[in-house]
Amino acid sequence: xxxRENHRREVIDRLTDVFRVHGYEGATLSRxxxxxxxxxxxxxxxxxxxxxxxxxxxxxxxxxxxxxxLATTVGRSGTPAERASALTNALRTFYEDGRRSCLLETLSxxxxxxxxxxxxxxxxxxxxxxxxGLAREAGFPPGEATRRAERCITxxxxxxxxxxxxxxxxxxxxxxxxxxxxLTQP
Amino acid sequence: xxxRENHRREVIDRLTDVFRVHGYEGATLSRxxxxxxxxxxxxxxxxxxxxxxxxxxxxxxxxxxxxxxLATTVGRSGTPAERASALTNALRTFYEDGRRSCLLETLSxxxxxxxxxxxxxxxxxxxxxxxxGLAREAGFPPGEATRRAERCITxxxxxxxxxxxxxxxxxxxxxxxxxxxxLTQP
DNA sequence: CTTTAATAACCGAACGATCGGTATATTCGT
DNA sequence: ACGAATATACCGATCGTTCGGTTATTAAAG
Numbered sequence: 001x002x003x004r005e006n007h008r009r010e011v012i013d014r015l016t017d018v019f020r021v022h023g024y025e026g027a028t029l030s031r032x033x034x035x036x037x038x039x040x041x042x043x044x045x046x047x048x049x050x051x052x053x054x055x056x057x058x059x060x061x062x063x064x065x066x067x068x069x070l071a072t073t074v075g076r077s078g079t080p081a082e083r084a085s086a087l088t089n090a091l092r093t094f095y096e097d098g099r100r101s102c103l104l105e106t107l108s109x110x111x112x113x114x115x116x117x118x119x120x121x122x123x124x125x126x127x128x129x130x131x132x133g134l135a136r137e138a139g140f141p142p143g144e145a146t147r148r149a150e151r152c153i154t155x156x157x158x159x160x161x162x163x164x165x166x167x168x169x170x171x172x173x174x175x176x177x178x179x180x181x182x183l184t185q186p
Numbered sequence: 187x188x189x190r191e192n193h194r195r196e197v198i199d200r201l202t203d204v205f206r207v208h209g210y211e212g213a214t215l216s217r218x219x220x221x222x223x224x225x226x227x228x229x230x231x232x233x234x235x236x237x238x239x240x241x242x243x244x245x246x247x248x249x250x251x252x253x254x255x256l257a258t259t260v261g262r263s264g265t266p267a268e269r270a271s272a273l274t275n276a277l278r279t280f281y282e283d284g285r286r287s288c289l290l291e292t293l294s295x296x297x298x299x300x301x302x303x304x305x306x307x308x309x310x311x312x313x314x315x316x317x318x319g320l321a322r323e324a325g326f327p328p329g330e331a332t333r334r335a336e337r338c339i340t341x342x343x344x345x346x347x348x349x350x351x352x353x354x355x356x357x358x359x360x361x362x363x364x365x366x367x368x369l370t371q372p
Numbered sequence: 373c374t375t376t377a378a379t380a381a382c383c384g385a386a387c388g389a390t391c392g393g394t395a396t397a398t399t400c401g402t
Numbered sequence: 403a404c405g406a407a408t409a410t411a412c413c414g415a416t417c418g419t420t421c422g423g424t425t426a427t428t429a430a431a432g
Contacts, residue, residue, distance in 0.1 A: 007381095021295075021296060022297065023209060023212070023296060026209070026211040026298075028417070028418085029418055030416080030417085038382080038383090040383090040418085040419080041383055041419090041420080042381070042382045044418095044420075045380080045382070046381085101295070102347075105347050108347070108351050109212065109287070109292060109295070110207060110208040110209060110212035111208065111212065112212075117351075121351060121352060124351050147360065150348065150360070151360075151361070153344070154341060154361050155341065155344055157344040157347040157348055158342065158343040161290075161294070161340075161343040162310070162336065162339055165290060165291075165294050165310050171336050174336070174337075214391070214392085215391075215393080216390080216391085225408060225409060226392085226393075227395095227407090227408065227409065228407065230392095230394075231407060231408080232407090236392065236393065
């Protein structure tokens with residue numbers, strides 16, 4: 001990866017942080033400039049579409065990262081139980097044990113969300129499809145598999161919110177412990 | 187209730203809507219003015235502390251409403267199963283089958299949340315305490331009862347997020363079906 | 373290897389619009 | 403007549419955005 005690509009990667013990571021913590025409307029350009037170490041004008045050089053393009057790029061990037069994560073966990077070899085466990089651990093890492101909010105949540109709030117809804121929905125659909133497939137392999141019929149996948153995503157999203165509010169990481173840990181069981185055990 | 191109290195009630199309800207949908211930073215004064223039908227000066231007459239006071243008032247109001255709802259469901263007479271069912275139905279109504287976001291979630295985002303954290307946390311603690319008590323009455327030991335209460339709140343919050351993203355109310359309905367079982371059945 | 377041309381990256385300063393908030397005056401219900 | 407409620411007009415600060423121009427980096431030409 002070239003120096004330039006590396007730099008862009010880092011900028012996107014910082015952007016992701018800001019949008020994760022503050023949502024779209026709370027992510028002001030001055031804050032973004034502060035957190036990335038770039039001036040506002042420089043940000044407009046990297047993202048001519050302004051703040052909206054920044055959010056779009058970040059969302060696409062998260063979508064790709066999610067697919068990659070699913071590929072290296074759900075998509076790898078092993079029993080369904082093993083892969084469900086790997087996926088759960090990856091989620092733990094991704095959300096830093098509940099310390100970080102989900103971009104799909106924070107960017108789905110308010111009026112600006114209308115623009116991002118398709119991207120957000122696609123990412124969550126990918127997530128659900130992977131989990132559904134895993135539950136299918138574990139022996140559940142289609143409808144039940146989907147229901148369980150949705151239940152898992154619900155658990156993760158809910159745990160992130162409750163953990164954020166209560167400041168208790170144990171809640172997130174407990175909720176994620178349930179995921180492998182839901183996906184593979186009757 | 188006097189005309190003035192009635193009017194204030196209605197204004198608070200509108201304020202609640204705005205904060206629910208847009209969060210704190212997305213709830214601009216002009217939007218609030220539009221949605222309440224009041225001019226900014228009128229809003230500052232009702233809430234001299236400005237936007238922050240509006241959010242505080244709305245949060246306190248939601249907290250009271252929650253306590254009242256818990257009192258008329260969990261606190262009423264009947265078997266634990268009956269009361270768990272009543273609580274679940276009340277939650278369905280409160281969140282309009284998943285159409286509305288939770289104020290505790292939308293106001294816990296970003297920097298302004300620091301100010302509201304105590305109020306939000308208190309409301310959610312009240313919620314958890316009521317559910318824990320119900321699970322205790324249903325025969326669960328203290329630790330398990332708390333875990334189940336937290337799992338229920340997690341489910342509700344998660345279902346609200348996922349439903350908002352996917353636009354599928356069935357997800358919310360399914361998640362809430364699980365609540366009575368979690369609180370009263372082994 | 374230099375020199376030069378082109379391009380990418382960056383920044384300070386400013387733009388108009390809107391932000392949250394306020395001062396003053398007028399209307400309204402009682 | 404009196405206070406509560408609303409309306410008008412305005413404030414400084416910050417919003418997202420853009421402009422003009424400088425500094426690095428890369429590529430081509432000698």
